[in-house]
Amino acid sequence: MPSRTIAAKELATIFKVVGHPDRVRMIEELRAGEKDVNTLVKSLDLPGPRVSQHLSLLRAHRMVEERRDGRHHFYHLSQPEIAGWITEGLNFVEGRMSVNSTAIAAARELWSTEDTSSEPT
């Protein structure tokens, strides 16, 4: 199989994994640093099992890593730069139809400023 076919398949996999609103939001939540499952459940306002499933998928694709402390499971991005890359996608969202572009601008504002990731002290 030619290398560009392999690469296309792998890239598509990544895109597919990120291609869900809940998961996009989870990654953006984790941009600011590690969080435990319950915190995510509350801040995303989603049922527990659902968050758990999304995390399990992200974990399977090595996009997040788990750290356990007692009964708390903390997750963090294994490649924090991925959050910035995702945000860059907003450039291709703007200018498309059926989009409230002020909402996009606001989100970009929110997500570009919070880059306090994984830099311990």
Added chain:
Amino acid sequence: MPSRTIAAKELATIFKVVGHPDRVRMIEELRAGEKDVNTLVKSLDLPGPRVSQHLSLLRAHRMVEERRDGRHHFYHLSQPEIAGWITEGLNFVEGRMSVNSTAIAAARELWSTEDTSSEPT
């Protein structure tokens, strides 16, 4: 609906659209400039209707634009920079399991050098 929810939904849509190997390859093919459908069919080695369907989806999301000349339908990226953005995703592919990383490196080589897009003379 909060702006980050809207943005997450829109972003997820983009990711989902790009989240298919055929479509990744199509976008990378179009990076070098516009091509007609038959050329894509041959270079991707895919059945015609399938290419057409993928193009139709990309068109619906304003990622490509069509130009007709006789019986030929030419397509080009409406935002050529999107190809570079997709290639950046390779950074997050490398280092994951079950991936032949030399193939990824080769693909990056291929795709990063071909940036002769939409610059007419």
Added chain:
DNA sequence: TCGCTATCTTCAAAGATGTGCAGATGTAGA
């Protein structure tokens, strides 16, 4: 003009995959 061919799109149906939910099952601390 008529028929033929090439190019491309659309449609419908079957199969594959992803999602959402509810309930059961771990796991750790009190």
Added chain:
DNA sequence: TCTACATCTGCACATCTTTGAAGATAGCGA
């Protein structure tokens, strides 16, 4: 044991993908 935290399982539902056949449009030659 009881409770809180989190995951896992199985099923119904929805969406995506693939394929083949049919439809639209444009050029070409008799």
